[in-house]
Amino acid sequence: MSNTDRDDGGGAQQGGAPSPDALLPTLDEEQLGVLRWVGREWGRVSGDPEAWRRALPVDPDLGRYPAPSEILPVRFGRFVRVSPVGGQPSGVEATGEDTRPSRLGRVGSGVRHVLLGAPLRSTAIAYERMRKVVALPVLSADALSSVAYGPEAMLAVLVLGGASALSYSVPVAATIVFLMLAVGMSYRQTIRAYPHGGGSYIVATANLGRVPGLAAAAGLMTDYILTVAVSVASGMAAVTSAIPSLEPDIVAIGVVVIAVLLAGNLRGVRQAGVLFAAPTYAFVLAVFVLVALGLFDAADRGFQPVAAPRLTATEGVDVLLVLRAFASGSTAMTGIEAISNAVPAFRPTEWRNARTTLTWMVGLLIALFAGTIALVHLDGVVPSAKETVLSQLAHRAFGPGFLYVFTQAATAAILLLAANTAYNDFPRVLFLLARDNQAPRIFLRLGDRLAFSNGIILLSVAAAAIYAAFDGRTAPLIPLYAVGVFLAFTLSQAGMVVHWWRLRDRHWRKSLAFNATGALLSAIVFITAGVTKFTEGAWFAVLVVGLFILVTTRIRHHYDVVGKALELHPHAVEVPSRTITPPRSEDGAKRTNAQTSSPEPEAPTEAQSEAETEETPEEIHPLSIVPIATLDLAGMRALAYAASLQQPVLALHISPSEDEAQRFREYWREWGDHLPLKIVVSPYRTIVAPLVNYIESLHHQRPDLTLTVILPEIVVRHWRHRLLHNRLAARLRRALRPLPKIVVTTVPFHV
Amino acid sequence: MSNTDRDDGGGAQQGGAPSPDALLPTLDEEQLGVLRWVGREWGRVSGDPEAWRRALPVDPDLGRYPAPSEILPVRFGRFVRVSPVGGQPSGVEATGEDTRPSRLGRVGSGVRHVLLGAPLRSTAIAYERMRKVVALPVLSADALSSVAYGPEAMLAVLVLGGASALSYSVPVAATIVFLMLAVGMSYRQTIRAYPHGGGSYIVATANLGRVPGLAAAAGLMTDYILTVAVSVASGMAAVTSAIPSLEPDIVAIGVVVIAVLLAGNLRGVRQAGVLFAAPTYAFVLAVFVLVALGLFDAADRGFQPVAAPRLTATEGVDVLLVLRAFASGSTAMTGIEAISNAVPAFRPTEWRNARTTLTWMVGLLIALFAGTIALVHLDGVVPSAKETVLSQLAHRAFGPGFLYVFTQAATAAILLLAANTAYNDFPRVLFLLARDNQAPRIFLRLGDRLAFSNGIILLSVAAAAIYAAFDGRTAPLIPLYAVGVFLAFTLSQAGMVVHWWRLRDRHWRKSLAFNATGALLSAIVFITAGVTKFTEGAWFAVLVVGLFILVTTRIRHHYDVVGKALELHPHAVEVPSRTITPPRSEDGAKRTNAQTSSPEPEAPTEAQSEAETEETPEEIHPLSIVPIATLDLAGMRALAYAASLQQPVLALHISPSEDEAQRFREYWREWGDHLPLKIVVSPYRTIVAPLVNYIESLHHQRPDLTLTVILPEIVVRHWRHRLLHNRLAARLRRALRPLPKIVVTTVPFHV
Known part of the structure; x- marks a missing residue:
């Protein structure tokens, strides 16, 4: 836990591959040296290890x-x-x-x-690798499905400017296509440079530093949460376009869909990759047929665009409107980074397969996006609140028959799959953050099924909350979306620029140029989206990113403090104030020399070792305290246990009055007065406070002592019986928790 | 805690006086003998007590x-x-x-x-005694205030039979007066026989047995809860008679009143007794003036009753109606037993003062009750939903002026005070039940202010719930009320009959006759109320009494089982298998003989002492287990602590894979391999389950061992940081709780 300053600079070495073994930190040579030193000090007084081994009774x-x-x-x-x-x-x-x-x-x-x-066993993780034809649908579902809402989001902005503004759709779409190409090329470089998985967080952290890395992570994580929310909302829109009667129930249905995604991902759905290939291919097929038919129709009329219906412009057509349309439309690119995150999920040679898959994906994405926009332009379709653009196109091309239903079903299915992509990536980012001590450690834990259960649950809850808060509608979510996505893109590719500049291997100039272009274009989109959509919700995304950086920094600080506190401090044990002897061996072996030759122990020096820094047994100066209420079997066992430790023991009794104290003292004498007894009179009848006060006073008297408070506790079988017993042991344990150097021992008595 | 079979037969000796000292049970001669035996066995091997004393470092x-x-x-x-x-x-x-x-x-x-x-200090309890002129208003408020609703309840039944039925009010009232006289005389006997407080529970338990005692307690406790609810409801009726506009808010106001009573009683209001005298005396004065004026008026017209207004009879006038009126009217007697419960609250000589006060009270009660009924009869007043009978009488006598308002205010005040009487008695009954192991022990505890806080809170919650459930109306509560009250009266007085029969001292025949009369009459009322009002709510009271007896019997059974389990079992320790030596004294004193002369210890016999019955240190065969995740300072301290106990130690590491296990083993060797280490591979990445499984397996291997599981635990200062650490120690503690002979030790590390 002291590896808080792990160097992530290599990137290629550490990578993003999660492993179940991240919990045991690797010790470097210095730390090993400290460990050896501490061990030597321990060995100086503490007797023969073999004797300890022989003494084991089991x-x-x-x-x-x-x-x-x-x-x-x-x-x-x-x-x-x-x-x-x-x-x-x-x-x-x-x-x-x-x-x-x-x-x-x-x-x-x-x-x-x-x-x-x-x-599933941890070793099962090795088998969960994907072939390219499986990886393509699984990993590109997010990007390809964006075609279902990206063009629509762009048109929804343009339509505000009336029919004339709609004519800007072609140049804006062309810009976006160029952007897709640039970013896709850029990510090809990333895959080559980070064959162990080069998510934006890793690349930005390694090349730009901790805070840019956190910003990228924040962008990515809001992106993933919104991917789930937007994909489900968009999928619902595809469904209600076909079956409008479902409209009132979309919030409930969407939440159920998220719950199903949650369950499926806790199960570990990667193994079902083959099944998941279907919707993506179906969607691609459907859109291709749609575009082909549409173009065929358009060719009939000599590619003369159908006039769009009359529209009332609510805004003037200006640069701002076009920029907003561009920012909205660029959400069609979300998910383009998925493959670069998941390089280790490919079959070997991973990076080569991943690059090929990325190229296929970008090709498909551009084809689908461009085709859709072209068709919209040619058919004169305008966005409507009742029916999605894609549904309108399908209606025109196929009529209301099987092919239409198939298109809508494939759209809904790929959107679900896209949401599922987020389920793969969100927990992985959290894992990486947690590994770098920037997120709670619970996100390090792989569940039963080799899935990061805690991250999956967090994603589901956040996405469901946002989905429900926006009533399951896609449009208002888009402004929040673009900011996070392009923040992550920008930082990731800026990081790659630095990477190539530092590395300067073969082809570095070409790679740097690709990444610089990608970074620049992404930055433009990020700024455009942030500025033009600030009041529409982008402010919220910016706020979330800021808070995220703040919280993760605080978390890292806390783990740093804890890690520092937990470091071993090699220090020579000055006086062997107490001899630790291995216990008697069971087979009657003679006691070791350590005991017989030990010097007569001396009293520990005053105020020695007031902090909790003992690293060897002889540094521990013990005193056991047994709070005892009655001399029954539970109390007697606690006393016997305390005495069996062969440490000094002080029994402690709280009495409401001097008379009662006298009575207890007599019983104690009847028993034989075998151990020192102290009675505290508590005239106000409280029990916990005087005990804690007294124990704290003892601690202040001798801060070097380790006080062991030995509590007899009655454990009942049924919860309903708990009400019948005072939970004194639990209350004392809670009250003693904040006090230093106090060890609490519970001696249970089962009835 | 083993005095579950305490003999309560004496009654006069044990009494009902609560003391803060009830928590430490008195040991009888046999129990002391056991204690001495256990002490002797301890002393045989365990070394010089003086050495243990000298060894204390504080x-x-x-x-x-x-x-x-x-x-x-x-x-x-x-x-x-x-x-x-x-x-x-x-x-x-x-x-x-x-x-x-x-x-x-x-x-x-x-x-x-x-x-x-x-x-308040416990010793302050002695000063909280009352003079007669203070005790009379405080303790008789419950009984006297019943005049505010008893006559009304009676008339409310009779009025159902029309105007002709109202003429039965005088004979029914006369019967009730006779009943008051008989029960009053009966309680005079109780006070003499039980000078330490003779509540129905004590008398019934001592003379009739446990179940009748519980039935009496159930009757009393429902009585007290309903006293609060009915008194508050009736007080609200007095207020709304004067200020009808408050009508819609009575539920809220009543609940606030109960909250004020709660706070006041948690404060310990007995000290304010002098202040509390006022309302009672004011009420008595007001009713006396009212009756005197009314009789004066009536004398003017030659005591000719004013004709009641025409009424439509909804039921025929039959025996059942009259009996129901009698049962309802007899609620005017509730509270008559308060003085006999509270004898120890009087100044010495307590019983004599209590008797005198009781006589005064019964005299006042009869005078007020008879006067009210006479006036109702003479003035031809009929009950109304809008205005109470007493308010109507006061209106007729005083008009709407100051005297009317004074009467209503005094009525409301005494009803509050009556509710307060229940606050004195309800917790006392619970205390007695708890002392006899028939209620949870939390009711034994005196709060900061010498009040039984837990009982007070329970009463408030129950009364407020019932009050709110019945919308703050008095009438529907009356049927529930009478059953409990007269059940307790009957059992208490039947118990007194047995008491006198057994005792047969001077005057026993006379006392027995009084009590027998009281018992018989109370039984008649109880049966009448139970039968005639069964469907109106008495069934609920009967059900509650039954459930109460069931639950308290189960509680007693549980405490008996626990008490039995907690008894010391004197048994000779056969083989001194382990020598317990007092720890080295701090002032350098030589080790005692116990160690140097101890025989060479032998291995413990197989399967010895599998139960949790160890009473001496040498019966404890120890093994410490230290679950360790990393070799950081917290883990090292736990190891050092374990080794300092000089017991066999086994370190336990859970590893997700064989490779990781190997890595940890290497670190362990670097440290020096000072202690035996066992690594359990958990391929499913769980931690708690394998640890618990392994520890349980060790327990089955050697059931005679006491396993001490020593857990390093990181304690953070702020709760928000808790999320950042796995709560492994807490989870393990919970999982280990049900296992036998496993002691859990937490070594905290504060960051």
Whole structure:
């Protein structure tokens, strides 16, 4: 956890490939040195390791005894004995059952098993690689599906300027096509440079620094959340264009769709990639047929555009309107970066396959986008609130029959798939942020099914909230969308420019030129979108990005502080104030020399080691405190446990009055007065406060001591019985938590 | 806690006086014998108590060091050093401050201080005794205020039979007066027999057995809840009779009134008894003047009753109607038992003062009740939904002027005071039930202000719920009311009959006769109310009583099981399998003989002591398990702590793969491999389940071992940082809770 300053500069080495092993940090040579030093100090006084091993009263390999699963009903899953492999010591492997002992838990686990499938081993991750014909539909669904709302968003702005403004659609679309080409070329460079996955976050962080990286991550993450929301909204529009009666229920249906995506992704849907190929290919096919038929029709009339219906202009046609149309239309490019993020998901040679796939994708995207716009222009279609542009085109080309329904169904399906792309990428960005200590560590955890469950859940909740907040409509979401996407594009490609400048390998000039063009164009779109759509919602996206940078910086700061605090501090233990001897070995072996030859211990020096920095046993100066209410079996066990530690023990009793205190003292004497007892009179009848006060006072008296508070706790079987017992142990534990150097031990007593 | 079979037969000895000391059970001779035996076994092996004392590294009296309050900002309140009194050892006393360290907690404590007053010492309880002239208004408010709704309830039934039925009011009232006299005489006997407080629960339990006692308690407690609800409803009726515009808001106002009663009683309002005398005396005065004026008027017209207005009879006049009127009217007696419950609240000689007060009270009650009924009869008043009978009488006698308002205000005030009586008694009954293990122990606890806070809160919530559920109206509550009250009366007085029969002291025949009469009459009312009002709500009261008996019996059963489990089992420790030596004394004293002369320890016999029954340190066979994720400072401290216990230690690491396991093993070797390490591979990436499984397997391997699981836990200062750390320690603690013989130790690390 002390690797907070991991160098991500290499990029190509670290990459974006998630691994289940990220939780155990790698120690560098310096850290290993510290570890060795600490170990030497420990070894100076602490006796023979072999003696500690002999003293173990159990067989850690669980070998000599029958496996518990054979002799006992399974309660917490079971262990599988694995035979030694390649000279590794034979081990015990846990199964994936994470069931709680309660009946409810078992039912829950069963439901989860049915919904999400059986747990997957970490080693299964290697098999989840994709062929190109599978990767293309899965990874390009986001980009290609943008054709379903990008042109529409552009036209929706132009139409405000009336019919004359609509004629600007062709030049604006041409600009966007050029942009697609430039950005696509730019990402080809990224794939080559970052074969382990070069998402915008990685590229920007590695080349531009931490804050630009965070900005890129913020852009990406808002992008992914909005991709889900916009794709679902747009898919719903495709459905309601065909079946208008569903219109009132789109919010509810959309939320259900997001829930299904959630469940599917928690299951780990990448394995279903083959199934997912269908909608993308169907959509591509449908749009191609549509465009072909439309062009055929148009050729009949000599490519003379049909006049658009009369429109009342609500705004004048000016540069601002055209720029806004451009910014809206450029949302047709969202998702173009998906392949560069997911390079490691390809089959080897990953980067080569990824590049080829990217080229195919950009080709398809441009074809679909250009074809759609051309058809809109030729057919004189105008956007309507009731029916999507694509649906209008399909109606004109196919009439109301099978082909129309097929087109709408394929559109809805690819939009769903696009949302699913976000489910692959959003958790991966969170994983990378968490690995760099910029997001909570829970996002590092791979779930049962090798999916980043926590990130998937967060994405679903955020997307569903935004979708519902905007009543399931696409149009108002577009302004929020463009800003985040093009912020990430810009930073990613600016990062690539720096990368090539630093590297200067073969072809670096050409690569740099491509990336610089992409960066420049993306920046123009980003600024255009941010400025022209600021009041329409872009302000919100900007605010979110700012907050994101703030919060992640604070998180990183916290982890840095914690990591610093958790570092080992090699320090010589001055006086062996206490001799730590291995416990007596079970087979009657003689005690080791460490004990017999140890010098007579001395009192610890005053105020030594007031902080929580003990690294060796002899630095721990113990005192056990046993709060005891009555001398019953639970209390007696706690006392016996305390005494068995062979540390100084002080029993503590809280009494409401001096008379009662006297009575307890007599019982204590009857018992034999074997341990020192202190009675605190609490005339106000509180129990927790005087105990905590007293323990804190002891701590201030001797800050070098480690106080172990040993609490007898009655554990009942049914929750309803909890009400019948004071939860003193839990309350004390909570009250003692903030105090330093106080170890809390619970001795449970089950009834 | 093992005194579950405490003999309550004496009654006079145990009494109903609550004391703050009830939490420490008294041990009888047999239990003391067990304690001594256990102590002897402990002493056989466990070394010199003096050595344990010398080994203490701190001064338990906090004497040699400055008090922490002098050197440190006060955090959890402070300690006050008290000088030795009467040869008692000098001690440390906790102050009443129970503040949590958080800022919110400090604000809350301040608000509480203002609302409820400063905490009171337990010793303050002795001063809260009442003189007769104070006790009379405070304790008889409940009974006297019943005059405000009892006659009305009776007339409300009779009026259903039309004007002719109203003529039955005089004979029915006469019967009720006779009943009052008989029950009053009966309670005089109770006071003499139970000078320490003879509530129905105590008398019924002592003489009739546990279940009748519980039935009486159930009756009493429903009575008290309904007293609050009915009194508040009736008080509201008195107010709305004078100010009809308040009618729509009575529910809200009534709930606020109950909240004020709650706050006042949490403050401990008994000290304000003098203030509380006023309303009762004012009410008595007002009704007396009213009756006197009314009789004077009536004397003018030769005591000729004014004809009641024409009424349409909705029911025929039959025996059932009259009986129902009788049952409703007898609610005028509720509260008559209050004095017998509260004998210890009187000044000495308590029982004598209580009897005198009871006699006064019954005299006043009969006078007010008879006077009211006589006046109603003479003035021809009929009950109305808009105005109470008492208000009508006052209007006739006084007109709308000051005297009328005074009467209504006094009525409202005494009804509030009556509700307050329930606040004195309800928690006391709960206390007695809890003392007999028939209610949760939280009701034993005296709050800061010497009030049974938990009982007070429960009463308020229940009364407010019922009040609101019945829309703040009195009439529908009456049927529920009578059943509980007379059930308690009947059982209490039947218990007294048995008491006198068993005792047969001087005058026993006379006392028995009085009580038998009271019991018989109460039983008649109980049966009448239960049968005639069954469908009107009495069924609910019967159901509640049944459920109450069921739940309290289950609670008692649970406490019995727990008490049995917690009993010490004296058993000889066969083999001193482990030598417990007192730790080294700090002043360098030589180790005691216990260690040097101890025999060479042997391995514990297989499967010895599988249950949680260890009573001496040498019965504990220890093994510490340290789950460790990384070798950082927190983990190292946990290892150092474990090793410092000088018990066998096993470090446990969960690894997602064999490769990662190998990596951790290498770090471990770098450190020096000082302790035995076991790595469990968890290919499904779960952490808690494999840890718990493994620990459970160790337990099954050697069930005699006490496994101490030592968890390093990172404690953050702000709650918002908690999200950034996996709550592994807490999750493990929860998962390990149900397993036997597993001690959980948390080694906190504060960042």
